[in-house]
Structures are given as structure tokens and as C-alpha cells.
Amino acid sequence: MTTNTDSKVDNESQTAFSLQVDDKGIGWITIDVPGETQNTVKAEFVDEFDRIFKQVESDNAIKALIIISGKKDGFVAGADISMLQNLTSKEQVEELAKVGHKVFNQLESLSLPVVAAINGACLGAGLELSLSCSYRICTSASSTKLGLPEVQLGLLPGGGGTQRLPRLVGIANSLDLMLTGKQLNGKRAKKLGLVNEVVANSNLMKAAAKAALDLVNKKKIVVSRLKPEVSLGGLLSAKELQKLALETTSFGRKIIFDKALETVNKKTRGNYPSPAKIIKCVQVGMEEGYEAGLETEAKLFGELVMSEEASQLMNIFFASTDLKKDTFVSDGIKSQPIDRVGVLGGGLMGAGIAFVTADKAGKKVRIKDQNEKGVNHALKYCWEIYRNKIKRKHMTVNDAGQRFAAITGTTSYQGFKRCELVIEAVFESLELKQQMLKDIESVSEGNAIFASNTSSIPITQIAEAAKDPSKVIGLHYFSPVDKMPLLEIVITDKTSEEVIATCVEFGKAQGKTVIVVKDGTGFYTSRILAPFVNEAGHMLAEGVAIDRLDKALKDAGFPVGPITLLDEVGIDVGTKIAPILAESFGDRMLPPKLFSKLEQDNRKGKKNKRGFYKYAGSAKKKGPREVDQSIYTLLGVSPNNNMSGDAIAERCLLQMINEAVLCLQEGILNSPRDGDIGAIFGLGFPPFLGGPFRYVDSQGAASIVKRMNELEKQFGERFKPAQRLVDMAASNKTFY
Numbered sequence: 001m002t003t004n005t006d007s008k009v010d011n012e013s014q015t016a017f018s019l020q021v022d023d024k025g026i027g028w029i030t031i032d033v034p035g036e037t038q039n040t041v042k043a044e045f046v047d048e049f050d051r052i053f054k055q056v057e058s059d060n061a062i063k064a065l066i067i068i069s070g071k072k073d074g075f076v077a078g079a080d081i082s083m084l085q086n087l088t089s090k091e092q093v094e095e096l097a098k099v100g101h102k103v104f105n106q107l108e109s110l111s112l113p114v115v116a117a118i119n120g121a122c123l124g125a126g127l128e129l130s131l132s133c134s135y136r137i138c139t140s141a142s143s144t145k146l147g148l149p150e151v152q153l154g155l156l157p158g159g160g161g162t163q164r165l166p167r168l169v170g171i172a173n174s175l176d177l178m179l180t181g182k183q184l185n186g187k188r189a190k191k192l193g194l195v196n197e198v199v200a201n202s203n204l205m206k207a208a209a210k211a212a213l214d215l216v217n218k219k220k221i222v223v224s225r226l227k228p229e230v231s232l233g234g235l236l237s238a239k240e241l242q243k244l245a246l247e248t249t250s251f252g253r254k255i256i257f258d259k260a261l262e263t264v265n266k267k268t269r270g271n272y273p274s275p276a277k278i279i280k281c282v283q284v285g286m287e288e289g290y291e292a293g294l295e296t297e298a299k300l301f302g303e304l305v306m307s308e309e310a311s312q313l314m315n316i317f318f319a320s321t322d323l324k325k326d327t328f329v330s331d332g333i334k335s336q337p338i339d340r341v342g343v344l345g346g347g348l349m350g351a352g353i354a355f356v357t358a359d360k361a362g363k364k365v366r367i368k369d370q371n372e373k374g375v376n377h378a379l380k381y382c383w384e385i386y387r388n389k390i391k392r393k394h395m396t397v398n399d400a401g402q403r404f405a406a407i408t409g410t411t412s413y414q415g416f417k418r419c420e421l422v423i424e425a426v427f428e429s430l431e432l433k434q435q436m437l438k439d440i441e442s443v444s445e446g447n448a449i450f451a452s453n454t455s456s457i458p459i460t461q462i463a464e465a466a467k468d469p470s471k472v473i474g475l476h477y478f479s480p481v482d483k484m485p486l487l488e489i490v491i492t493d494k495t496s497e498e499v500i501a502t503c504v505e506f507g508k509a510q511g512k513t514v515i516v517v518k519d520g521t522g523f524y525t526s527r528i529l530a531p532f533v534n535e536a537g538h539m540l541a542e543g544v545a546i547d548r549l550d551k552a553l554k555d556a557g558f559p560v561g562p563i564t565l566l567d568e569v570g571i572d573v574g575t576k577i578a579p580i581l582a583e584s585f586g587d588r589m590l591p592p593k594l595f596s597k598l599e600q601d602n603r604k605g606k607k608n609k610r611g612f613y614k615y616a617g618s619a620k621k622k623g624p625r626e627v628d629q630s631i632y633t634l635l636g637v638s639p640n641n642n643m644s645g646d647a648i649a650e651r652c653l654l655q656m657i658n659e660a661v662l663c664l665q666e667g668i669l670n671s672p673r674d675g676d677i678g679a680i681f682g683l684g685f686p687p688f689l690g691g692p693f694r695y696v697d698s699q700g701a702a703s704i705v706k707r708m709n710e711l712e713k714q715f716g717e718r719f720k721p722a723q724r725l726v727d728m729a730a731s732n733k734t735f736y
């Protein structure tokens with residue numbers, strides 16, 4: 001390769017873009033943001049792009065361009081969103097978006113072919129950059145992911161994505177991508193028409209060079225927004241043609257947009273403004289033209305960046321990025337290597353833990369259950385997940401088989417001696433868990449870390465049976481383990497820092513967002529969930545209808561309502577934990593007395609098909625479940641609809657928030673950050689509210705305290721605001 005760069009680029013350790021021209025006349029633009037592990041698009045790039053464009057224009061030897069990343073495993077992961085945080089008005093953001101549009105338009109209008117050669121993450125602004133190229137090739141590597149995930153931050157693709165994507169892959173397909181933020185691997189991207197070719201990583205540069213030259217020699221033609229040159233007719237299936245037919249008439253498009261809007265409104269319940277704005281951008285672009293579409297995109301992008309919802313979602317993004325780097329231990333403390341993991345109990349949780357340990361963390365897993373049935377359950381559970389992946393073509397049979405082979409089962413302790421970490425997920429009994437601990441200490445000769453997945457028993461109590469309590473810790477996973485992102489690590493006064501460091505690293509390897517909390521009844525998450533669910537119970541006792549309670553909390557942004565949750569988790573589990581929490585924290589943690597009638601009536605919820613809702617009939621029946629009306633007679637309640645949804649949600653929310661503040665006040669939580677992420681990732685606290693602590697900040701502690709005082713007068717002690725809140729209200733302080 002001959003170098004054809006100006007001096008600035010030659011000694012250019014500080015620039016992100018470099019241009020080298022090879023002897024075939026291909027200009028290779030390498031993006032390599034200095035000092036960072038992955039490329040993100042920054043505002044400063046405008047000047048760099050400008051410089052490169054000028055170089056390209058002034059060099060007649062260049063016949064085609066290839067844009068490639070200098071990072072080993074990533075193309076461009078998106079825009080650097082911290083640059084958005086420095087902007088203070090909609091107009092400023094709109095201006096920034098317009099500058100971006102100009103650059104991408106310039107790239108798109110170059111008179112020579114431009115090939116994007118993509119390996120690794122190609123997301124957000126990275127994908128928008130590649131959409132401005134004439135041709136896209138990506139690799140089949142598992143790290144290659146293409147998508148526009150802006151919606152997950154409450155934003156929209158502001159770099160022309162809402163205009164270029166629908167023109168490339170169709171309106172319905174583009175809306176699907178932009179409204180879900182889903183990321184496609186190479187194969188799926190090719191199928192959708194998002195990329196032109198998929199090749200092995202080792203072949204990327206060669207294939208890109210060939211494509212570039214073929215484009216120059218017109219051996220390849222491209223469908224471009226600017227110069228549509230081929231008809232796709234013959235390439236499409238009947239279903240795709242039907243979709244296309246719908247998209248080619250204004251009437252047909254209206255049907256698509258109306259349907260999309262109806263679906264997002266149902267899903268967001270009006271809590272997230274970005275999906276509707278994404279639809280609007282596409283609609284304007286399709287009906288009024290590309291320029292009008294871009295104009296709308298910049299304007300609505302400005303509105304979203306300045307919205308409270310996006311600001312909270314970006315806060316969550318920063319907090320979870322921060323947590324990824326946090327070791328939770330003092331400097332210099334080293335984690336121990338983990339190769340083999342033992343899991344005790346092959347039930348719902350044990351199986352899930354085994355799966356993520358083998359699949360995500362890549363460790364060997366040995367499962368022990370008291371009987372064959374338990375072992376088989378766990379193995380079947382794991383294989384079912386793989387079977388689904390194979391069915392959906394996310395994995396080959398070979399790959400799945402290889403990973404599954406890392407999980408083995410037994411009803412004895414055979415194979416446990418060499419496990420460096422053992423996680424117990426047996427029944428919720430202190431005695432049983434202590435027995436497990438003693439067994440493991442003896443089998444591993446004191447070498448293994450013993451972790452409990454208990455949801456309510458204090459780890460300190462379990463550790464009382466230990467010869468070496470420094471090796472005892474809580475690893476609290478959430479169900480279903482392979483989907484729920486949080487791991488709450490619970491440490492006692494005696495847990496050693498090495499053990500904490502090891503488990504934090506292990507949890508991250510399992511793909512979890514990890515928080516570390518101090519031991520105490522219910523730790524953090526179970527403790528703040530209890531008063532939230534109890535409050536719904538109190539309102540039910542007051543006569544608020546069950547479905548009304550659930551709807552109110554779903555409207556407020558929770559994924560499920562509190563009564564449905566009780567049915568799902570098990571009413572028996574709830575009634576078992578409540579007295580334990582009440583013993584530690586007083587009567588404020590007790591559910592209404594009439595709930596004891598549920599136990600007498602053998603109502604355990606979904607598991608025995610006797611709960612607040614009806615479970616008879618086909619599980620596949622669409623639509624919401626029906627309330628089992630007989631429960632009102634059982635409880636002696638006449639349901640009414642007098643209370644507003646907002647009032648219902650407020651009472652539950654304030655209970656959860658106040659308990660979260662108590663956890664911080666008592667040192668269970670280390671920081672508001674951990675509390676916010678724990679509530680959102682573990683319990684589904686509405687992300688757009690930012691978590692309990694961000695919510696207090698947004699409302700002001702004084703207004704929260706005032707409301708709690710009013711409710712305390714009405715309903716008693718359980719609404720007494722935490723002292724920390726009262727102090728903050730008095731001094732006008734915030735958590736962040």
C-alpha cells in the first residue's frame with residue numbers, strides 16, 4: 001500500500017481518520033479513535049471528514065473508497081452520547097444534527113463508489129455512516145451487529161437513519177429495526193438487504209477491495225437513494241412483494257404508519273415519546289421527500305435530546321457503563337480465576353444460573369440436585385434455550401452442542417471437589433442452605449467460594465454455619481436468569497475482598513450488570529419490592545379492583561402489575577417473606593391481614609392455578625387474564641373503580657422509593673447509582689423515571705416528603721418518610 005496522506009495524517013496519532021491509497025487506486029479510510037477501545041462518532045469528526053473529502057477530491061488517483069475500522073473488533077459503536085449532554089437547547093441539538101446530515105450527504109454524493117467494510121459493532125451513527133456509502137460488506141463474526149438502538153436511549157437516529165434506512169430496506173422493516181433497536185448479525189442483515197455481502201472476517205479487506213473495483217468497473221451496481229438503478233421485483237418473495245405494494249402507495253403507507261403508531265402507543269402507554277417521533281420522521285420523509293424528512297429528523301431529535309425521558313435513559317446508560325468498570329473492592333485486590341462452577345439445585349433458578357455460567361461466562365458447570373428429576377429439569381431447561389436459538393437460526397447445532405457439553409449433572413458431590421465457586425439454589429430454608437454450605441466446605445476442603453441465591457435469608461445467618469465465613473457471599477439472580485440483566489451481590493462483614501472481586505468479575509462474565517449491597521433482610525431489591533406489593537394489597541383491601549391496580553402500575557411504566565407479580569412469583573412465597581421482613585423492619589412491611597385468607601384457601605398463584613387471576617383454559621389464549629371474581633367474596637371486598645390510576649401508582653411508587661432511601665440511609669446501598677440500576681434492572685422500575693433516587697431528584701425531596709406526610713396522616717406509619725428524605729427536603733439537596 002502506498003501512502004498518500006498529508007503530514008498531519010502521517011504523524012497523526014491524534015486523529016481518528018487516516019487515508020491511505022493503494023496501488024489499485026483504492027483509498028482506504030481507517031477510523032481509529034485514539035485512546036479508546038471502540039470507535040464512537042464525535043462532533044470533532046466534522047473537520048476530519050472535511051479534510052479527508054478535500055484529500056479525496058484533490059487526488060485523481062483515487063477511484064474508489066473503502067471505510068474500515070482500525071479497531072480489532074468493532075466498526076463504529078454509535079455516537080459518543082456524552083457530547084449530547086453538553087448541549088443545552090433543542091436548537092443546539094438540531095444544529096448538530098444538521099451538521100451531521102451535511103457530512104453524510106457529502107459522503108453519499110461523492111462521485112466515486114464508497115464501500116463500508118464492517119466487522120464488529122456497527123450501531124447508531126456507525127450504521128448511519130455506512131448507510132451513506134454505496135455498498136456495505138460485513139463479516140459473519142458473532143461480534144458483528146448492525147442496528148439503530150437510539151430508541152433505547154429515548155432518542156431517534158439523528159444522522160439521516162430515519163430517511164436512508166426505509167429507502168434501503170423498506171418502511172415496515174426499517175420501523176421494526178428503529179422502534180425495537182434490535183441488532184442484526186451479518187446473515188440477518190444480508191437477508192434484510194441492509195448489507196450487500198457477508199464474508200468471513202479474514203476475507204473482509206479482500207472482498208471490500210474487489211467490491212470497490214467491481215463498482216468502479218460497473219460490474220456491480222447498487223441501489224442508491226440518489227440513483228436507483230435496479231428493480232428489486234424479481235428478487236422478492238410474494239410476501240415481500242405484498243409489503244412493497246403496500247409501501248408504494250400513499251394509502252398503503254398510511255395503513256403501515258397508523259398501525260405502527262397504534263402498536264407503539266399501546267406499548268409505551270404514552271411514557272416514551274421517541275417511537276412516535278421516529279414514525280413521524282419516516283412518514284414525513286416518505287410523503288414529503290427526503291429533505292423534508294431530514295429537516296423533521298433534526299427538529300425532533302432536538303426535542304428528544306432535551307426531553308426528561310431521554311435524559312433519564314441516558315443517565316441509566318452512563319450508570320451502567322460506570323458499573324461495568326467498578327470492581328467494588330480496594331485498589332490492588334485481585335480476583336481469583338474461576339474455571340469450574342458447581343450449582344446446587346436444578347430448579348428454576350439453578351438451571352438458569354447453570355445456563356448463563358456455561359453459555360455466557362464459558363465455564364464448566366456441574367449441577368447437583370437431590371434427585372434425577374431435578375438434574376434432568378436443569379439439563380432440559382438449558383437445552384430448550386439452545387433449541388430455541390437453533391430454531392431461530394441464532395446458533396448452529398454444532399455450536400449449541402459444544403456449549404451444552406460444558407454442563408453436566410449429578411445427584412452426588414462427584415466433580416465438586418475442583419469447583420472454585422459453588423452457587424446454591426436449593427429450597428428457601430436456612431437449615432438446608434447451611435447444610436449445603438457445610439457439605440461444600442468439606443468436599444472442597446475449604447477452597448471453594450460458597451454463594452447463596454437466597455431471596456430473603458440474610459447471608460450472615462447462612463454464614464454462621466461456616467468454618468470460613470470470608471468465603472460466603474450472596475449471588476442474588478432474578479428470574480428468568482438468562483433474560484434478567486441484574487445480579488445483586490450481597491456481602492457480609494466477613495466476606496473477603498478477594499471473594500467479592502472474584503464474584504463481581506464472574507457476574508460480569510455472565511453478562512450481568514452487577515451491584516454490590518450489604519447484607520440485611522431482603523438485601524436491597526426484595527426489601528423495596530415488598531412494601532410496593534403490600535401497598536397494592538392495602539388498596540385491594542380498601543376495595544380497589546385487582547385489574548385496576550395492575551393497570552395503574554403498568555400505565556405508570558412497570559412491566560407487570562403488583563398483583564400479577566404476586567401470582568407469578570407465588571402468593572405463598574410472598575406470605576413467607578412478609579413476616580421475615582416485618583420482624584426486621586416492623587409492621588410497615590406487613591401485607592393486609594385479610595391476605596391470610598389466601599393461604600387458608602390454598603391460593604398460591606399461577607403455580608397451582610389458584611390465584612388472583614384465572615388460570616384455567618389454554619395458556620396461549622390472547623388478551624389479558626380474567627380476575628377470579630371469587631377472590632373478592634373470599635376477602636370480603638366489594639371492588640370499585642373509584643381511585644384514579646395516578647393515585648394508585650403514587651402510593652406504590654412512594655413505598656418503594658422510601659424503602660430505597662432507607663436502604664441508602666442504613667448503608668445497605670453504597671450509592672444512589674446502585675439503587676437506581678438495581679430497581680430498574682432487577683424489578684422493572686420505569687426506566688424513564690430514572691430509578692427511585694433520580695425520581696426523588698426530579699420531583700424534589702420536599703415535594704416527596706410533603707406527599708408522604710399527607711399519606712401518613714391518612715394511612716399511618718408506613719408512609720413515614722425516611723429521615724434522609726426529610727433532611728434533604730430541609731436543606732434542598734439532591735442525591736446526584
Ligand SMILES: NC(=O)c1ccc[n+]([C@@H]2O[C@H](COP(=O)([O-])OP(=O)(O)OC[C@H]3O[C@@H](n4cnc5c(N)ncnc54)[C@H](O)[C@@H]3O)[C@@H](O)[C@H]2O)c1
Pocket residue numbers: 344345346347348349350368369370371374424425426427428429432453454455456476477478479
Ligand atoms: N424463583 C425465583 O424467582 C427466585 C428468584 C431469586 C432467588 N430465588 C431463590 O432461589 C432458590 C431456588 O429457587 P427456585 O425457584 O429455583 O426453586 P425450585 O423449587 O424450582 O428448585 C429448587 C431445587 O433444589 C433442589 N434441592 C432441594 N434440596 C436439595 C439438596 N439437598 N441438594 C440438591 N438439590 C436440592 C430441588 O430438588 C429443586 O430442584 C431459593 O432460595 C429461592 O428463594 C428464587
